[in-house]
Amino acid sequence: MQLEQAESRIGELREELRRHDYLYYVRDRPEISDEAYDRLFHELKALEEAFPELVSEDSPTQRVGGSPLSSLPTVEHEAPMLSLDSGAEPAAVRKFDERLRKLLGDDLAYTLEPKLDGASIELVYDEGRLKRAATRGDGRTGEEVTANARTIPAVPLRLRGAGRPLPARLALRGEVIMRLGDFERLNERLLEQGREPFANPRNAAAGALRQLDPRLTAERPLDIFVYDILAASDDVGHAAQSEVLESLAAWGLKVNPLNRLARTVEEIEEAHRDLVERRDEIDYEIDGMVIKLDELAAREELGSTSHHPRWAFAFKFPPRREETRILKIVPSVGRTGVVTPVALMRPVEIGGVTVSRATLHNREEVARKDVREGDRVRVQRAGDVIPQVVERLPWPGKKRGPAFRMPDACPSCSTPLIERGPFTVCPNSFDCPAQLKGRILLLGWRGALDIEGLGEETARLLVEKGLVRHLPDLFDLRAEQLLELEGFAEKSASALIDGIERASHCDLDRFLFGLGIPEVGAATARDLARNFGSFGAVRRADAEALQQVSGVGPRMAEQITAFFGEPHNSEVLDQLLDGRIHVREVEPAAACEAGPLAGLRIVLTGGLERLTRSQAKELLEAHGAQVTSAVSRKTDYVVAGPDPGTKLAKAQDLGVAVLDEQGLLDLLAGHEIDPPE
Numbered sequence: 001m002q003l004e005q006a007e008s009r010i011g012e013l014r015e016e017l018r019r020h021d022y023l024y025y026v027r028d029r030p031e032i033s034d035e036a037y038d039r040l041f042h043e044l045k046a047l048e049e050a051f052p053e054l055v056s057e058d059s060p061t062q063r064v065g066g067s068p069l070s071s072l073p074t075v076e077h078e079a080p081m082l083s084l085d086s087g088a089e090p091a092a093v094r095k096f097d098e099r100l101r102k103l104l105g106d107d108l109a110y111t112l113e114p115k116l117d118g119a120s121i122e123l124v125y126d127e128g129r130l131k132r133a134a135t136r137g138d139g140r141t142g143e144e145v146t147a148n149a150r151t152i153p154a155v156p157l158r159l160r161g162a163g164r165p166l167p168a169r170l171a172l173r174g175e176v177i178m179r180l181g182d183f184e185r186l187n188e189r190l191l192e193q194g195r196e197p198f199a200n201p202r203n204a205a206a207g208a209l210r211q212l213d214p215r216l217t218a219e220r221p222l223d224i225f226v227y228d229i230l231a232a233s234d235d236v237g238h239a240a241q242s243e244v245l246e247s248l249a250a251w252g253l254k255v256n257p258l259n260r261l262a263r264t265v266e267e268i269e270e271a272h273r274d275l276v277e278r279r280d281e282i283d284y285e286i287d288g289m290v291i292k293l294d295e296l297a298a299r300e301e302l303g304s305t306s307h308h309p310r311w312a313f314a315f316k317f318p319p320r321r322e323e324t325r326i327l328k329i330v331p332s333v334g335r336t337g338v339v340t341p342v343a344l345m346r347p348v349e350i351g352g353v354t355v356s357r358a359t360l361h362n363r364e365e366v367a368r369k370d371v372r373e374g375d376r377v378r379v380q381r382a383g384d385v386i387p388q389v390v391e392r393l394p395w396p397g398k399k400r401g402p403a404f405r406m407p408d409a410c411p412s413c414s415t416p417l418i419e420r421g422p423f424t425v426c427p428n429s430f431d432c433p434a435q436l437k438g439r440i441l442l443l444g445w446r447g448a449l450d451i452e453g454l455g456e457e458t459a460r461l462l463v464e465k466g467l468v469r470h471l472p473d474l475f476d477l478r479a480e481q482l483l484e485l486e487g488f489a490e491k492s493a494s495a496l497i498d499g500i501e502r503a504s505h506c507d508l509d510r511f512l513f514g515l516g517i518p519e520v521g522a523a524t525a526r527d528l529a530r531n532f533g534s535f536g537a538v539r540r541a542d543a544e545a546l547q548q549v550s551g552v553g554p555r556m557a558e559q560i561t562a563f564f565g566e567p568h569n570s571e572v573l574d575q576l577l578d579g580r581i582h583v584r585e586v587e588p589a590a591a592c593e594a595g596p597l598a599g600l601r602i603v604l605t606g607g608l609e610r611l612t613r614s615q616a617k618e619l620l621e622a623h624g625a626q627v628t629s630a631v632s633r634k635t636d637y638v639v640a641g642p643d644p645g646t647k648l649a650k651a652q653d654l655g656v657a658v659l660d661e662q663g664l665l666d667l668l669a670g671h672e673i674d675p676p677e
């Protein structure tokens, strides 16, 4: 294809994909199947690969990009991001309304918007293109998170015209949220990886937004609602907030569908009651209703205090917290072997749901909160999330029970428990009945071996009916055995056996990921596979060798060696590899003979200017060098940009050669490697 032809097809594809992104992520009304979308996406991707000069920043293929940062830069907002005056009592709302009526007269209208419990964000568009995103920070300045915001599919990289004039520069405000289902799946995944779950969707959203590596943000399912224009270079002629919301929607931004208008305080109260009732049906967290004076000119008249505008008020919801008593604290083994102390409580109704169990997370948390059997406690429920014990309530004169102690052995398989940071863990990953179902699911999961037909229900049945007592049994299953299980017929049984058979020839990275080694996610599994090439090499690697892999720090290296060092795990792995699973080897990056930089170990630290960090990494690796994250005596060069951090000091300590960016370019030029334009 000629350049011109490619350019025109690329233009068409981008427009088409943008429209489908908008329909899917913003309007929730897709018009084409995922497969049809994927075809368009891949066609665009292939054309952009063939004509790299035609790649543009706002192409739908370019959402995830940029290299990890060492810290997030601070930026000043286009206009201050104020917070809201708030209260949960109707009396406070009446007072707010009365004050406005006194100043402005009786002909008032309010926009009522759900108060989204997420992370506030500023989005700046220049000529309709997303130029910057920042967290709220202290309201005047925040942290720049542009690369992260770009990964949120509902954030348009380009605004739509849609018949409304678009200001040349436009700063918007919205709330980044994580939906409850996504939040729960994320927490499950974290638990599967032996990591600490998030306490609530807000923390999860805020944490995802503030990642230093946009690839990590991209793995977190985030959504957004936009509700305000913070600043605009041109007057668009909006007279009211309701018109602002209409324009936002017309420009392709996601506006909350529950926003509405009210004229009286009675209507406000009714809408509030309505929203409280719907709170449990909504699949994201809201913690109140924001009441905003609709007319913009009148807002100007009222002005703001240094913290909040006088024209808005957050009518908060009653907290979803109640008091009750702990009857017993029992250790419960989760799917990843983490033993969680669970408080069994006198049942109490919180927001319409009866709660009788709450997690106490880990032994340190129990000690920090100092809760014991018999104590009175405050319990909180956030959405559908597992209830938590917030705090112990004083009970003067009451004699307290003994402090909780974790058992020494696993309550499910009696293996001696080990301590991993604040967590207590059963190390018998694959043979512990409490963990087996989760292990089967993870190994069969789409991102791992991708065993078709192996879902939650089947995994449960396989374990409960005793068909799989140890993980390797999964690969010895026969179709006749499956016929004993509820819901299986000949066709489905043989389909599952075929699925298992197909999956048993797998890629190294997928197998590593599927093992559920604590902290090893899909990206790390890929890096490990690329660096070591074979399962045996990963399994034998010591902590120092592991840390030569980009992204593997001392903590993760220790987790990996501990996992492989555990005798039960070793036994199961030997059985899996004994004809049950065939792991394909990959050519290890370090041994890539072809490249002129083969054998060189290079660490990148600090920012670069001419190249991005990921460009530098890709270029070096493409020519055979190994780019690692930890500096050791084996490191050949440390490339240090501005703000290099401790790695530079370590390099100097060990006497490792340090290059600046020009030095790196010279090294490349010396090997006749051209940097990208």
Ligand code: IVH
Pocket (backbone or CB within 6 Å): 081, 082, 083, 084, 113, 114, 115, 116, 117, 118, 119, 120, 121, 174, 175, 227, 228, 290, 309, 312, 314
């Ligand atoms: S308006 C000057 N509207 O609630 C306007 N805020 O302190 C101030 N929030 O962190 C914000 N939903 O991020 C507004 N529909 C909504 C909101 C909303 C959530 C957050 C906001 C801020 C907090 C209020």
